[in-house]
Amino acid sequence: MRMKAAVLRSSPVARPYAQTRPMSIEQVHLDPPGRDEVLIKIAAAGVCHSDLSVINGDRLRQTPMVLGHEASGVVVEPGPGVTDLQVGDHVVMSFIPTCGHCLPCLDGRAQLCGPGAAANGAGTLLSGSLRLRCDDGTDTFHHCGVSGFAEYAVISRRSIVKITKDISLVDAALFGCAVMTGVGAVVNTCAVKPGESVAVVGLGGVGLSSILGAVASGAERVVAVDLSQAKLDLARSLGATDTFLATDPEAAEAVRAATGGGVDHALEMAGSAPAFELAYKITKRGGTTASAGLANPNARISLSPTNIVAEERIIKGSYQGGCVPPRDIPRFIGLYQSGKLPVDRLLSSTGPLEEINEAFDKLDRAEVVRHVITF
Incomplete structure (x- = not known):
């Protein structure tokens, strides 16, 4: 045809x-x-x-x-x-x-x-x-x-x-894509529990889906970080408790101060090395930094191995939100239809x-x- x-x-x-x-x-x-x-x-x-x-x-x-x-x-x-x-x-x-x-x-x-x-x-x-x-x-x-x-x-x-x-x-x-990747990163890759804290760096369709997923999972603090004030405002209307402009050179320090040393889970959704490094900086000791953002393959990040060991940091990749599509897409649609997503x-x-x-x-x-x- x-x-x-x-x-x-x-x-x-x-x-x-x-x-x-x-x-x-x-x-x-x-x-x-x-x-x-x-x-x-x-x-x-x-x-x-x-x-x-x-x-x-x-x-x-x-x-x-x-x-x-x-x-x-x-x-x-x-x-x-x-x-x-x-x-x-x-x-x-x-x-x-x-x-x-x-x-x-x-x-x-x-x-x-x-x-x-x-x-x-x-x-x-x-x-x-x-x-x-x-x-x-x-x-x-x-x-x-x-x-x-x-x-x-x-x-x-x-x-x-x-x-x-x-x-x-x-x-x-x-x-x-957006919902499967963003919500999946929260519930599958990070397995966020009620009462934990979550930060999302990069508020495109995937990042804002992660905000929705964190709220639906019962996260106590949901931190949104982006270059756009309009997207931060949208994130707050979706349930984010704290918002920070990534253009602020003191953004990492501000997030750590607001969350008592960092968040349990920080998700990088912007697809850039600086965004990942920011997500890592705002993760607490013993916390998880996950990335579903696909940066240019030539991009590189700089992390301290000593810091990873001494603080028992966890770094994870999240592809397609760790989803099994026939299981997770109907489940997420059900949450949408019940008003939770x-x-x-x-x-x-x-x-x-x-x-x-x-x-x-x-x-x-x-x-x-x-x-x-x-x-």
Whole structure:
């Protein structure tokens, strides 16, 4: 079938994107689903920093590529071997396909699936196949097995989570990355307990999801740190108890003073080395510093090994929030529907695919938390 999609032809691309137009709106050929694959009509796709990092060159990927990894949609055609999804089912996509039989999958760490990581690195579906072609016949790569910036997508069954139909598909899209990563980092990676203290450095969609997760987990102190006063104000309205501007050269000292020596858990969600170092500085003795921010691979941090040992510090990475998507996405949606996780507050705006370059400019300038492309 032919469909409309946003194609990235090369990377890196200079800003402003409204002028350089990195995402080209084109007619793309989409092959039918193969075995254990599903044809999905995309309903909504979030514009995320992980997409932006491909455009600006922080994370180089194969091109041409249809970006978009945070998406929701409706099942159009289950492929051969898919018996547990029906036409019309509502679904959310996971940006890491999981094979279900490698050692990490068997250990309950689906986010570390080896075949899934290999497929994402190669720009293919889990099967190793490509289902996209540009109009000139050029093979076109998949982004994180999803490629949601398109009218339709063929996706591995292992990247799909069936959801209830009584949630807006626009809101549901946020659970595919921002909520899964941010809330998951709180409840899975850090296992925050009621009464503990949590700080979040970097208040994009993932960081603000972490604020929501910390509040829902019963954290007594929820500290928000960001460069933007507007985002700090939003964080406070979502339940943050303390807010600090990261531009303040004394920010770390101010957080430690306010929290009696630092927080139990500090989460870096900005994707930058200075943000991680700030998160580390505001973690108390014996506390945990976790990062879900994907900085440029060439970025480096400087930490004292003596300090790590003498203060029994814990440093953790958090990929996809340590989530098992079929378990955690429905659970988080349930919290949203009960009013305990007001994810809809993260939605800044929506717009058509034709305005995607302007949307990336807004994201780059930190003018939106989550802009969602709707179809």
